[in-house]
Amino acid sequence: MASFASGSIHVIGGGLGGSALATCMAEDGFEVTLYDEAEPFESRWTRGMHTAAESQNAAEPEVFYDPQGLVEGFFAQYPEVPRKLIRPAHCVMGLKRGRRKHAIVSLDQGLSLSLISRRIGLAARAYTTLTLFQQRYASEESRVESTLGSSTFDADDKAHQPGTYHRDALTVLAEVLFSMPAHKCSKALLARVLVPTLREMLRRHHEPVFSAVDPIILNDIALPALRERFIAAGGQIKSRTKLGDIDSTSDYATDLLFEDDSQVVLKPDDAVVLALHPRPLCDAVPDIGITPAPARRLSMAFEIRKPFVEPRALLAGDDIVRAIYCTRRHLQVSLNSSLPLTAIQNANQFAQLVWQRCEWLCDQYLNLDLQARIDTGDNAGHPKHLFINAEAPFPEMTPGMAAARQHLRAPWKNLFLCGDAFPVDQAPGPAALFSSVSDVRHQLERFFA
Incomplete structure (x- = not known):
């Protein structure tokens, strides 16, 4: 079994949360090693980039709740990241009540x-x-x-x-x-x-x-900027290194075991941060004692001939379409979770049904003529499309488990948990993730004091 030298802080998980925390700690002067089963600083957290790896441009803006400006505040310290990474949530919601008109509600x-x-x-x-x-x-x-x-x-x-x-x-x-x-x-x-x-x-x-993250800027500019800062600060990257298990005593984690037969022997003053999705987190640390049940989301991306000037979104209380995101040359559609997809025999007929509904909704609420923006070709009646069905980043735990978040504690003194699953009073999402990054940063400073 191979062995390599350990550092002072070991961050397991190179997604947005782990990468942001590792960069902050490295720039604070700590010796940091970042491990990931793929390549650290790749965007797997953002929904569009995570679900549409085949088409980097079919990425929907991530609308999220952040009244304290935590996400914008974090990236403000990186002048190389464009300010338009965080945008106002250009979004309306079509709602009905009785015979009254549809309500157009600004998320701003x-x-x-x-x-x-x-x-x-x-x-x-x-x-x-x-x-x-x-x-x-x-x-x-x-x-x-x-x-x-x-x-x-x-x-x-x-x-x-x-x-x-x-x-x-x-x-x-x-x-x-x-x-x-x-x-x-x-x-x-x-x-x-x-x-x-x-x-x-x-x-x-x-x-x-409410704000929105531009996933293209995040993936193409913000994350590479974090990586450059991390390396310049002396941080080490271990890619293609999947955590298998953690050995421990009653009080401290002692060894990190990886599936490539490598091992890190922790020194008494070393700290380990797990910035993992709850499923691998529970596999590595069963003592945490939660059983996550991530949701799955189904959406479609339609290719548009004429690009949209600015990102716009519509949240609609509809039996088929729940949200429509107009971004660059794509229209990305979140579908109603109650759709009986097993009954759908013809994918093109279903795409046509969704497209017709999008045309109606965009005309009613956004004053957009989608027909003038597409090139259907072959008389298909709808533009080229891509089905996306993937696991959501981390919505909420199974019924009743959400209350356990405030009782969730790492079992060892030198182990810390980072991610949007753990802040008690934050709704899951980007703001919760950066709130967790800030909290763990302070916890590590107290640990090394």
Whole structure:
């Protein structure tokens, strides 16, 4: 069994979280080694890049909740990364309630405030506010319900039946923001995103609470910039090195065992950071004692002839389409998780159905004529498309497990956990990831003090 010299900090997992933390610690003067089963500083976290490896341009913007500006604040320290990496969330949501018109809600203003202000009368607004706050403090076992889910395809004249716009908003956000079926998402988790604190609600001037990451800039510019900084600071990279197991005493991790028969013997003052997806994390450290159940997301990417000037997105409470992302020369569509895909026999017919729905939604909400932007060819009726079916980064654990996040502790004193699964009060996503990076950075500084 081969052996190589250990450093002071060993970061296992070279995704965005592990790469960001390793770079920060190396620039702080620590000796850092970064391990990954593939190549560190490659974008596997961003949904579009992760799910559409065959087409680097078919990457959807990642819309996320970040009222504190954690993601933008992190990349602000790297002037070589364009500021347009973090964009305002150019997004609207089509919602219905009874016979009222569709609500167009800007994510920049915060969804809960928009929902409240849209109600007519003080009593109605007070009732909506109370309902939102009740969900914030609801049990983690309480699931989001859907009024729009359908087990069969509806005819076009029945596809847009009205529903309660408040509940539909929760359903759509659960599926789009967390890449999970709504019934698996707890109301408390979603309400932490939807409901601002009382102080925020009483502000006269509200800061945008939703932003979007440009996945192309992240993959092509930001991550290579991190890699260059990491190497310049003296960091070491061990690629194609998959963690197999960790040996330990009752108090400390003692050995890192990799599947290529290599081993790292840890010194007493060495620290290990696991920046892994929960599944390999639990395989390596069974003492953590959680059983993650990552969601799967299904989406389609359509190739557009005429590019979009700026990224735009539509979140729609629809029986087929949940979200449409217009980015560069692609239209990426997140599909309703309740679609009976096993019943679909003809992929082209299904693509045509999705495309027709996208045309209608974009015309209604975004004032976009998609037909003028495509070159169908061969009279297909829809542009070239690509099906994408992949595991979501990390939405939420199985029902009831979300409450265990605050009790999740590494079993050894020199082991630390980094990733968007671990911040207690943060919704999973980029902001939670960089919140975790900041927390672990402070924990390591205290460990080495």
